Amino acid sequence: MAQTLKTSALDRRVWLVAIAFFAIGTDFNVVSGILPALARSLDVSVPAAGQVVTSYAFFYAICAPLLAGLTTSMRRKPLIAGSLTAFALANAASALAPTFAFLIGTRIVAAFAASMFAPAAYGFAASLATPERKGAALSAALSGITASLVVGVPIGSYIGNRFGWQGSFWFVTALALVGAIGLGFRLEHHEEQTAAPAMGAPAASFLARFAPLAKRPVLLGMVPSLVWYVAMFSLYTYLGATFTERGMTKEGLSAMFAAFGIGSLIGNHVGGSLGDRFGSQRVIATALVIQIANLAWLGTTGASLVANALAVAIFGMNVWFMFPAQQSRLLALAPKHGPLVLALNNSTMYLGGAIGSAVSALLIRHGVATANLPWVSCVLYIAALVVFALCSRALRCDARVSTRTESM
Template sequence: MKNASASRASFAPLYWMALGAFAIGTEGFMIAGILPAVARELSVSAAAAGQLVTIFALAYAISSPLLTAISSRHDRRKLLLCSMSAFALGNVLAALSHSYWMLVGARVILALAAGVYMPAAIALASAMVEPARRGHALAIVSAGTTVAIALGVPLGALVGNAYGWHATFASVASLASLATLGLMAGLGPQSGPTARVAGLQERFALVRRPVVLRALSMTTLWSSGTYAVYTYLASLLSSATMLQPIHFGIAFFLWGTAAAAGVFAGGLGTDRFGARTVIAVGLPVLTAALLALSTTGHFVAPRVALFPVLAIIVVWGASAWAIHPAQQARLIQVAGSEVAPVALSLNASFLYSGFALGASIGAFTLTHGGIGDLGWVGALCESAAFLLLLSSGDETRPASTVTQSQPGQVAHGLSD
């Protein structure tokens, strides 16, 4: 009984870390649901508003590994408290923004704070429990992001379309403030030892390996294809269907729950059939979904397009995110488990680079084409990712080069 009580007490701070991850995930993905409203109020085009996604994702991709390496010797508790406090303040600044460039500045602050918080939370979660319960601890923290995709984003869209996009950022600021207070109360001064963090030299050395670079490049192509469309999903819904903005949350809820289910199914599929098989199936399905989205937008009347579009969104969300756990497993396979934390850290940076590239590709498409062309452009990126996968050949490493990773290392790489 005493051990059970101690176990519950040791896990309690993890839920506050998960709340912080939920706030970060909600803010990072919700911008797509309120993009038309932001563009309208700030008197910018949808393409310009989409650059808010590019700026956030690019700032995260570049700063996270740098700041993680620089802050590796600092106390993890202080890092969590400072970064989540900065994240709350960044959302307050965003909520108060009445100009495009003020919102751009807020998004940069948010990206920097998120890029410090997530690796620190993963590292501390893995260090503060015994090795046998490490997987459970990491699952709790990571669940914050998954729940944000499934519930936080549609709720953000509902709040934004009902009360204005400023209210959405204010709501996330409240969540971040609550998480900060919870972490302050729940994490003691000696909550966990400082975990070793891979330096920039180790990261560059791994990227220089051709097999790893090809795998990471596929991550960027896959995520850019999805985000070229997702960033402008609200605008696409307005153009292709008769759905009113107040109901956009329904579409984002369907996409989010499908994405969460896809992550779960992708993990199970990877265990049963192998990572490469899951990716080889997921990419063509995703490509077909994006092609169908543009085809429906161009050739189906808006008054009858709603249900086909919603069905396509479900397939798109599930297939896109089923690839994520499989790609992580594939990277560990090609890089070797001894450098799994570094490989997964690099994957996160290449993932956010893809988000930034996708938002820019989408903006270019809107400027030189039309909203209905986004799915075709996204499908082109996914096709390129698939061709890169096929060209990779046998990626299996010799068994002698794969060693068991040190406890807690893989955990640190998940969100770095």
């Protein structure tokens, strides 16, 4: 019995990877909670401060697939420990930023380091488990992202609003250093040494990561997710500013992000199983409809703490409700390109973050009140539902044509 338990237990290094992902998830998402304080401190407008999110998300979206291809031949220990250390130092530099322009530069460096760490960490976590436990190892490692929404972001937001926005970045720096030091000591050169790639190999690997996009089913599957990520981040980026304008206290802001995190945890836990039972298509369509109704309600909740917390929890639940369902849908559309398609879907999320935050910044500059951003997100989610329906219809038509062709 003891032998069985020992065999089934996950390698402790998986949990060090989870700590690192906890730091990365907190870093990206905590900015929303400190945006008003950051804008005041650096003497910029709230929409201008939103560029902190836009720049990070854009460079992560671009760098992640590029670096995943270019770093495949590197040894894991220097790659993982080095990129995580660079991420920690970039956050320390963010905390010390004397100007807004300097802060933007440090966020780009942090995005670069995080996008280098993530794919290597996925592979490392999977390599620490037996074939039948690889899924559990990856799930445990990525639990750091979900935990960051439930715990890291509310704590980081409270620290930033209580002691100055710099405190949030010092918090992330400390978390990242714990992960970097732990992994640096515990990583072993257990991977096989590989020969240096031939000239041009990295470029081919990079281009190969985008090959699935040339396939019509994958493209039709990803376009709707880009639109709903734009809709999601158009509100989430300015969630702190939205409730600050509604008169919410610092403690209230932390409660809002805790509610979002709890909703995300529920959505991520339930979304995959419901997708398996009822089909990804139906789950995504239902989640989009619920999200539209919920955001319309959030647009009318005013300063009510309970109503806002419930609406934000539903908002987070639906965001993560769709994530595993969309992954399953993409895997079904391109079963031969699973890892590549999922990596591109991750980049799509960050690209949606860059576009969504930029759209809201533009609207705020033209007079839209941040308190009314739930309505903006609602309209964009309606667009996402329409695009999803049109793309799903096109996929069904393609499937019928393919069936007829094969039967002839």
